[in-house]
Amino acid sequence: MPGPRRSITETEQAIRQRLGGLTLQREAMAAVGNIHRAAAAVRSHLENSVLRPHELTWTSFVVLWVLWIWGEAETWSVAEEAGISKGTLTGISRTLESRGLVARSPHPEDRRRVLLSLTPEGEKLMEELFPAFNAEEAFVSASLSPEECLRLADSLRTIVGRLEEHGEQRRRELLAGEDLAPRRSGRRPRP
Amino acid sequence: MPGPRRSITETEQAIRQRLGGLTLQREAMAAVGNIHRAAAAVRSHLENSVLRPHELTWTSFVVLWVLWIWGEAETWSVAEEAGISKGTLTGISRTLESRGLVARSPHPEDRRRVLLSLTPEGEKLMEELFPAFNAEEAFVSASLSPEECLRLADSLRTIVGRLEEHGEQRRRELLAGEDLAPRRSGRRPRP
DNA sequence: CTCTTATCGTTTGGCATCAAATGATCGCCC
DNA sequence: GGGCGATCATTTGATGCCAAACGATAAGAG
Numbered sequence: 001m002p003g004p005r006r007s008i009t010e011t012e013q014a015i016r017q018r019l020g021g022l023t024l025q026r027e028a029m030a031a032v033g034n035i036h037r038a039a040a041a042v043r044s045h046l047e048n049s050v051l052r053p054h055e056l057t058w059t060s061f062v063v064l065w066v067l068w069i070w071g072e073a074e075t076w077s078v079a080e081e082a083g084i085s086k087g088t089l090t091g092i093s094r095t096l097e098s099r100g101l102v103a104r105s106p107h108p109e110d111r112r113r114v115l116l117s118l119t120p121e122g123e124k125l126m127e128e129l130f131p132a133f134n135a136e137e138a139f140v141s142a143s144l145s146p147e148e149c150l151r152l153a154d155s156l157r158t159i160v161g162r163l164e165e166h167g168e169q170r171r172r173e174l175l176a177g178e179d180l181a182p183r184r185s186g187r188r189p190r191p
Numbered sequence: 192m193p194g195p196r197r198s199i200t201e202t203e204q205a206i207r208q209r210l211g212g213l214t215l216q217r218e219a220m221a222a223v224g225n226i227h228r229a230a231a232a233v234r235s236h237l238e239n240s241v242l243r244p245h246e247l248t249w250t251s252f253v254v255l256w257v258l259w260i261w262g263e264a265e266t267w268s269v270a271e272e273a274g275i276s277k278g279t280l281t282g283i284s285r286t287l288e289s290r291g292l293v294a295r296s297p298h299p300e301d302r303r304r305v306l307l308s309l310t311p312e313g314e315k316l317m318e319e320l321f322p323a324f325n326a327e328e329a330f331v332s333a334s335l336s337p338e339e340c341l342r343l344a345d346s347l348r349t350i351v352g353r354l355e356e357h358g359e360q361r362r363r364e365l366l367a368g369e370d371l372a373p374r375r376s377g378r379r380p381r382p
Numbered sequence: 383c384t385c386t387t388a389t390c391g392t393t394t395g396g397c398a399t400c401a402a403a404t405g406a407t408c409g410c411c412c
Numbered sequence: 413g414g415g416c417g418a419t420c421a422t423t424t425g426a427t428g429c430c431a432a433a434c435g436a437t438a439a440g441a442g
Binding site for chain 1: 419420421422423424425426430
C-alpha cells in the first residue's frame, strides 16, 4: 500500500479552495464523482474475489446472470439488460459458448435473430456462484443499513431513469450547434 | 429506441421469482447492481455531451481534473486520485501531452519519478470546460434533491472507504484455499 | 565500492468496449 | 413475386484498461 493517501474529505477541501469563486452544483458533483469511483471499486473487488476462480469478468458474469434470471432471450434484449452494446455481447457470448456455459440457437421464426440461454453447466455454475457473489455484495455494503442500501439503490435508479428518458434529447440540444470531428473509433467505410 | 423494454421493477420481480427459495441480501444486491448501471449511464452521457467536442474520454477528463485541483503531482499520486492504474496513466498522459494540455517534467531529486502538470492551455480548457461539465452533473442528478445527492454521495463514499480499508484482507481470506490459474491478461515472462 | 533489494514509470498482452459498416434476412408494397 | 427499405447480429478499427514483466534508478548493507 503506497504511503500518504489523500482522503476523500481532503480532496473535497481542495476542490472548494480551487473553485471558491465559481458557482457550481456541489451536491451534484459529489454524487456523480463518487458513482464512478464506487463502481470501479466494487467491480474490482468482485472480479478479484468470487469471479477470479471461475475466470469470469464482471461483464460476463452479468450476462450469465441475465440469462439465469430471464431464461432464454434474444441477444439485443440481453445486451440491453446487461448494459452493453450488441457488438460487445457478440464477443462475450462467443467466449461463454466456447466454455460451454451458454448456448446459441437460431430464432424459430426469424433467421436473423439468435437466442441465448444457459447450458446445464451454466445453470450449475450460477447456482453455485451466485450465493458467493451475493455474499460479496453484502460485504461491500455492510457499512450501510438495509434502509440506506435501498435508498442508495433508489437514488441510482432515479438517475438511470432520468438519463433513459431525457438524456438523448439533452445531448441533441447541447450538441446542436457543434460540428463534431468524426469519432476515432468505429469501422471505416471501405473506399 | 427499441421496443418493449423491461423496467427495473419488472427485473426485480423476476429476480424475486427466480431466487424465491434462496436466502440472499436483497438490499445489497439492489444497491450494487445499480451502482454499475448508473456509472455507465452517467459516463456515457457526459462523454457524448460536454466531453465530445473536446474529444476527451471520461478518464482523460478526470486526469485533467486531478491536475487542475491538485496542481503539479507525481504520476502514482495522479493515478490513485483518478482511480486508474499507473500503466493506464502512462498512455493517457502521453496523449494529453501530445495535445499540449499536460506537461511532464523530471523530479528534481529522483530521476525515476515524473511530475505532471497542466499547461496554460490545459488550464484554460478546464476553466472553460468544468462549468459545462458540472452543469451536466447537475442535469443527471436533477431528479434528486440536494439532500438526496449528499446522502447518495455519502453512501458511495462509505462503500469505497470500506473496500479501501478491508477489501484486500477480505480477498486474501476468500482466495486462501484456491490455486488460481495464471491470469490471461498481463505481460508474459520472456522465455 | 559492490552487491542486493526496493521502487519508480513504462511496456506488453489480452480482453472489454463502442460505434459505424456490413451482409443476411424480413416485411411490405405494388 | 420482385424490389426496396428496415432490422437483425456480426465484423471491424481504435481506444480504454489492468496486471505483470521490465529497465532504470535509488537506498541500504557489508
